[in-house]
Amino acid sequence: MNGRTSARVGMVGAGQLARMTQRAAIDLGVALTVLAERDDDPAVAAGAAVEHGAADDPDALARLADRVDVVTFDHELVDGPALARLAARGVAVRPSPSALAHAQDKLLAREAFARLGLPGPAHAVATDEAGVAALAAAHGWPLVAKARRGGYDGRGVVVVADADELAAVLARGGEWIVEQRVPLAVELAVVLARRPGGAMAVHPVVETVQRDGICHELVMPARVPAATAARAVAVATELATGIDAVGVCAVELFVTPTGDVLVNEIALRPHNSGHATIEGAVTSQFHNHLRAVLDWPLGDPSMRALVAATVNVLGADDGDVAARVPTALAVPGAHVHLYGKTSRPGRKLGHVTVLGDDADAALTAARRAARALTRPA
Amino acid sequence: MNGRTSARVGMVGAGQLARMTQRAAIDLGVALTVLAERDDDPAVAAGAAVEHGAADDPDALARLADRVDVVTFDHELVDGPALARLAARGVAVRPSPSALAHAQDKLLAREAFARLGLPGPAHAVATDEAGVAALAAAHGWPLVAKARRGGYDGRGVVVVADADELAAVLARGGEWIVEQRVPLAVELAVVLARRPGGAMAVHPVVETVQRDGICHELVMPARVPAATAARAVAVATELATGIDAVGVCAVELFVTPTGDVLVNEIALRPHNSGHATIEGAVTSQFHNHLRAVLDWPLGDPSMRALVAATVNVLGADDGDVAARVPTALAVPGAHVHLYGKTSRPGRKLGHVTVLGDDADAALTAARRAARALTRPA
Numbered sequence: 191m192n193g194r195t196s197a198r199v200g201m202v203g204a205g206q207l208a209r210m211t212q213r214a215a216i217d218l219g220v221a222l223t224v225l226a227e228r229d230d231d232p233a234v235a236a237g238a239a240v241e242h243g244a245a246d247d248p249d250a251l252a253r254l255a256d257r258v259d260v261v262t263f264d265h266e267l268v269d270g271p272a273l274a275r276l277a278a279r280g281v282a283v284r285p286s287p288s289a290l291a292h293a294q295d296k297l298l299a300r301e302a303f304a305r306l307g308l309p310g311p312a313h314a315v316a317t318d319e320a321g322v323a324a325l326a327a328a329h330g331w332p333l334v335a336k337a338r339r340g341g342y343d344g345r346g347v348v349v350v351a352d353a354d355e356l357a358a359v360l361a362r363g364g365e366w367i368v369e370q371r372v373p374l375a376v377e378l379a380v381v382l383a384r385r386p387g388g389a390m391a392v393h394p395v396v397e398t399v400q401r402d403g404i405c406h407e408l409v410m411p412a413r414v415p416a417a418t419a420a421r422a423v424a425v426a427t428e429l430a431t432g433i434d435a436v437g438v439c440a441v442e443l444f445v446t447p448t449g450d451v452l453v454n455e456i457a458l459r460p461h462n463s464g465h466a467t468i469e470g471a472v473t474s475q476f477h478n479h480l481r482a483v484l485d486w487p488l489g490d491p492s493m494r495a496l497v498a499a500t501v502n503v504l505g506a507d508d509g510d511v512a513a514r515v516p517t518a519l520a521v522p523g524a525h526v527h528l529y530g531k532t533s534r535p536g537r538k539l540g541h542v543t544v545l546g547d548d549a550d551a552a553l554t555a556a557r558r559a560a561r562a563l564t565r566p567a
Numbered sequence: 568m569n570g571r572t573s574a575r576v577g578m579v580g581a582g583q584l585a586r587m588t589q590r591a592a593i594d595l596g597v598a599l600t601v602l603a604e605r606d607d608d609p610a611v612a613a614g615a616a617v618e619h620g621a622a623d624d625p626d627a628l629a630r631l632a633d634r635v636d637v638v639t640f641d642h643e644l645v646d647g648p649a650l651a652r653l654a655a656r657g658v659a660v661r662p663s664p665s666a667l668a669h670a671q672d673k674l675l676a677r678e679a680f681a682r683l684g685l686p687g688p689a690h691a692v693a694t695d696e697a698g699v700a701a702l703a704a705a706h707g708w709p710l711v712a713k714a715r716r717g718g719y720d721g722r723g724v725v726v727v728a729d730a731d732e733l734a735a736v737l738a739r740g741g742e743w744i745v746e747q748r749v750p751l752a753v754e755l756a757v758v759l760a761r762r763p764g765g766a767m768a769v770h771p772v773v774e775t776v777q778r779d780g781i782c783h784e785l786v787m788p789a790r791v792p793a794a795t796a797a798r799a800v801a802v803a804t805e806l807a808t809g810i811d812a813v814g815v816c817a818v819e820l821f822v823t824p825t826g827d828v829l830v831n832e833i834a835l836r837p838h839n840s841g842h843a844t845i846e847g848a849v850t851s852q853f854h855n856h857l858r859a860v861l862d863w864p865l866g867d868p869s870m871r872a873l874v875a876a877t878v879n880v881l882g883a884d885d886g887d888v889a890a891r892v893p894t895a896l897a898v899p900g901a902h903v904h905l906y907g908k909t910s911r912p913g914r915k916l917g918h919v920t921v922l923g924d925d926a927d928a929a930l931t932a933a934r935r936a937a938r939a940l941t942r943p944a
Binding site: 210484527540 | 574595858863866872888899902
């Protein structure tokens with residue numbers, strides 16, 4: 191069209207991450223098309239253009255690719271070989287299928303982290319009896335069994351007390367790895383954006399509070415010693431560079447009581463642990479994800495306030511969350527984000543961020559607002 | 568739908584103000600439907616739901632009203648009697664047709680400001696020869712002729728050097744008023760949101776730089792003495808209360824070299840002079856507009872930084888603005904907003920906001936980024 195071309199980004203998946211990417215796309219004049227299965231998916235409800243289809247359908251991926259300049263992701267449950275074929279015929283797939291594989295395959299990820307010299311939990315392939323025995327001898331039971339592929343939000347993770355429990359898990363089928371159970375002082379995440387040429391914008395380290403494998407709360411910056419934060423950033427940037435990540439990636443890390451920093455996993459897309467960047471950072475992870483996959487200059491990832499606290503809104507009932515918004519907005523400083531989802535117990539429906547000078551005060555306010563959204567008034 | 572109802576807001580018009588309202592609607596889980604004539608209108612391109620039709624078509628307004636909980640506006644060129652009929656049959660029209668009239672009819676506005684005891688330029692009805700003669704005697708020529716209805720961005724405003732020039736303007740047809748030409752030290756705007764019950768959130772006073780009647784630049788907070796800023800806020804809040812405004816309203820004010828503060832005009836909708844609130848304020852004018860028209864608690868309108876400077880991106884050619892975005896984003900701190908419009912000389916295509924500690928530095932950076940969007944690299 192004369193005088194008007196928008197950069198066209200295609201995103202596989204249409205959940206809340208794509209929804210919040212649509213918000214950034216509006217700012218930047220980017221045309222976002224999502225690959226969606228349902229018209230009430232969060233990003234479709236937010237007005238992103240839609241290609242209908244499933245992320246594991248090679249034809250749907252190809253149709254999406256035909257409409258856009260670059261293909262990126264709101265989740266990693268995508269058909270790897272189909273992506274590789276797209277990339278092979280010249281489609282800009284960012285992150286690349288080989289980088290994305292580190293978020294799809296826990297065994298491949300652990301092996302890559304080790305090859306890069308990055309510290310991670312000791313692990314073994316679950317069917318390798320000698321390896322598991324050595325792991326148990328070194329670290330003791332219980333160990334943690336993790337599905338090699340497809341787990342998220344705590345699904346596909348099982349603490350196993352002994353070899354019999356491990357055998358029961360393996361009997362479910364699928365491939366598993368087994369890891370030492372890391373003693374935890376705190377969990378951290380480093381959210382960064384990386385351009386194809388390697389330039390990076392790294393947000394301050396985030397402290398995450400997980401329950402049952404689901405992220406409940408974030409505090410940015412993390413309340414850890416500066417050396418620990420610096421170590422986390424060093425590990426995350428080495429990892430992102432080492433696997434040639436492009437776009438936003440979120441590196442989740444364990445910190446042990448003795449201060450060791452271990453890589454848990456990496457997501458190659460905007461991530462729940464980066465939600466505090468919407469209000470808390472000069473440039474949000476969603477803006478920088480678009481900028482990175484389009485190979486545009488990245489925005490300043492530093493903070494706009496001393497502290498940002500984010501509390502996820504997890505459904506507690508099947509009540510009308512939207513009707514509770516005014517009560518949540520009555521909490522001073524509460525930035526409410528809803529994902530346009532029907533409430534069900536445990537479902538991520540939204541999040542609330544509060545900025546401030548004090549982490550405890552910001553967390554308290556964000557919890558109050560999040561609670562208002564999940565309970566009848 | 569069980570467990571899911573979104574608040575439904577209908578906005579008459581689908582320009583950049585509706586586009587930026589869609590961005591806020593995504594955050595709040597609000598379903599925004601715009602009344603639009605074209606599918607490439609900025610808010611439609613941003614994914615707002617659409618009711619097709621014209622703002623001066625009573626049937627189209629009624630169709631929009633049938634789809635939503637509350638009707639509001641992205642501009643004021645709306646059929647007043649049709650709105651009044653909607654309100655009479657119980658549709659929530661916010662602002663009310665009678666409040667909106669102050670943005671539609673300059674004579675009615677001047678009379679209302681005077682009745683409220685608020686200072687404005689001396690004026691007369693253009694066909695009132697004695698009134699015009701008295702105005703000229705008191706203030707001297709030139710005077711300013713303004714179309715009573717329908718003017719915007721400098722259209723419908725003519726400086727007239729004498730009675731003959733005024734007669735030539737009147738010969739064009741339409742109703743006109745005539746005002747003293749106010750000697751200007753600076754122009755200000757006060758952007759505030761007001762709920763139906765009267766609660767208000769008032770942003771810091773903005774300094775606006777107009778050229779040919781079009782807003783070019785904003786500095787928030789305005790670089791004026793505290794007493795002047797306080798006077799501007801007092802006038803704006805009295806005016807909003809006096810006409811029972813609901814939603815965002817922007818009061819534009821003249822400051823004379825002797826420090827007098829005069830009301831120029833009022834817009835009852837999000838306004839160009841409030842664009843710096845997106846990054847510069849804790850709560851943007853777009854979020855607070857939705858919150859106000861839904862009668863939800865308002866958000867904190869105070870600043871997140873010492874200074875916010877915004878420069879409008881006005882088309883200089885018919886070049887490809889989107890292709891220039893990377894150059895603009897290379898300016899440190901530049902928050903680029905594009906409206907998805909084709910470039911034409913003089914057209915408002917977007918804006919750039921830069922936050923900082925120093926107004927001149929922020930303005931310089933915002934101008935650099937805006938210039939990058941309007942000139943070939």
